[in-house]
Amino acid sequence: MSKEFEARKKDHIRLALDSSNQASEDNGNGFERLKFDHRALTNLNFEDVDIRAKVLGQQKPTPFFVSSMTAGHSESYNINRNLCAAAHENGWMMAVGSQRRELTDDSAAKEWQEIRKEFPSLSLISNIGLAQLITSTTNQTKKLTENLGAEALIIHCNILQECIQEEGTPQFKGGLEAIDKISKEISLPIIIKECGAGFSENDFIKLQKTSVSAVDVSGYGGTHWGRIEGGRAIKEQTKQVAEAFKSWGTSTLDSLLNAEDANFNKELWVSGGLKTGLDAAKGICLGASAAGFAGALLESATISAEAVSKKMKVIEAQLKTAMICSESEFIKDLTIDKLSAN
Numbered sequence: 001m002s003k004e005f006e007a008r009k010k011d012h013i014r015l016a017l018d019s020s021n022q023a024s025e026d027n028g029n030g031f032e033r034l035k036f037d038h039r040a041l042t043n044l045n046f047e048d049v050d051i052r053a054k055v056l057g058q059q060k061p062t063p064f065f066v067s068s069m070t071a072g073h074s075e076s077y078n079i080n081r082n083l084c085a086a087a088h089e090n091g092w093m094m095a096v097g098s099q100r101r102e103l104t105d106d107s108a109a110k111e112w113q114e115i116r117k118e119f120p121s122l123s124l125i126s127n128i129g130l131a132q133l134i135t136s137t138t139n140q141t142k143k144l145t146e147n148l149g150a151e152a153l154i155i156h157c158n159i160l161q162e163c164i165q166e167e168g169t170p171q172f173k174g175g176l177e178a179i180d181k182i183s184k185e186i187s188l189p190i191i192i193k194e195c196g197a198g199f200s201e202n203d204f205i206k207l208q209k210t211s212v213s214a215v216d217v218s219g220y221g222g223t224h225w226g227r228i229e230g231g232r233a234i235k236e237q238t239k240q241v242a243e244a245f246k247s248w249g250t251s252t253l254d255s256l257l258n259a260e261d262a263n264f265n266k267e268l269w270v271s272g273g274l275k276t277g278l279d280a281a282k283g284i285c286l287g288a289s290a291a292g293f294a295g296a297l298l299e300s301a302t303i304s305a306e307a308v309s310k311k312m313k314v315i316e317a318q319l320k321t322a323m324i325c326s327e328s329e330f331i332k333d334l335t336i337d338k339l340s341a342n
């Protein structure tokens with residue numbers, strides 16, 4: 001493994017744990033602009049609340065997923081093992097970090113063989129960057145999903161990060177065609193996500209015409225890659241560019257609203273700055289079928305599976321509390337009319 005790759009992945013974890021690289025330190029994911037109408041006369045008992053969710057056409061125990069973080073370096077096995085153990089215990093889906101290293105190094109897939117053996121029934125989702133998808137063959141991409149025993153493939157868009165990263169690959173020409181091609185050539189569902197900068201109405205109009213199954217908005221409001229790559233920068237020019245882009249991005253809320261404006265009729269997932277089950281509940285009211293957490297789980301993932309599991313249980317209890325207090329027995333009862341402007 002190249003020393004540069006190893007150092008970059010470790011920098012990302014260290015800097016993602018620094019709160020100044022969280023956009024939520026300035027302004028939020030947008031959900032602070034909305035609140036639930038409180039139903040004092042809710043006709044439910046807490047134990048009636050049912051958080052099972054339909055995601056990609058399948059019934060899941062919860063609508064939650066671990067949003068892609070890391071893979072392929074010396075610290076990633078422990079982090080991923082902690083996340084997978086907790087996801088398995090709590091009925092979350094687990095989206096892994098970029099499997100880029102596996103494209104050039106077969107031994108990198110070992111990380112997953114051990115995890116798969118331990119958690120054979122865990123819902124695992126593969127991940128590759130759009131810049132790498134463009135330059136890979138269908139067979140190479142398919143192999144990534146086979147390495148994991150994945151039930152879906154996430155392709156991440158991260159143009160801001162690639163532009164500011166000094167060793168980045170900001171080559172995205174032909175991306176939409178590559179997305180459509182892989183969606184037709186691989187039998188698994190394809191999910192397109194951002195990494196904390198969200199999607200415009202124009203993006204949804206473009207993606208509507210492809211064969212992808214879902215979009216995870218991963219909007220502005222949490223982990224911010226302009227800040228993280230700015231924090232890693234060595235050159236003065238990069239630092240100055242990054243400084244101007246530290247608040248760049250479309251909030252998670254606005255990204256969901258952009259999907260609605262575009263009449264986007266594929267599945268929507270919500271992530272980007274989600275900190276609580278209440279944030280997740282608001283995203284579900286706005287049309288999302290699944291809700292993802294990355295930065296909010298990272299610190300606990302560096303500690304233990306038990307620490308991650310504790311966080312997941314709090315998030316689940318927060319979702320259930322939002323549901324009973326808004327008289328929502330089932331996930332499908334979380335609808336936009338339950339929210340009003342804050």
Ligand SMILES: Cc1cc2nc3c(=O)[nH]c(=O)nc-3n(C[C@H](O)[C@H](O)[C@H](O)COP(=O)(O)O)c2cc1C
Pocket residue numbers: 012013016067068069070096097098127154155156193194195196218221222223271272273274292293294295296298
């Ligand atoms: C340490 C770290 C590494 C990440 N690596 C990836 C990655 O490899 N692939 C990806 O799609 N997203 C990656 N992300 C982005 C997250 O999946 C997510 O989109 C983003 O952090 C916004 O969500 P958050 O505010 O909950 O952190 C990473 C995030 C973190 C914190």
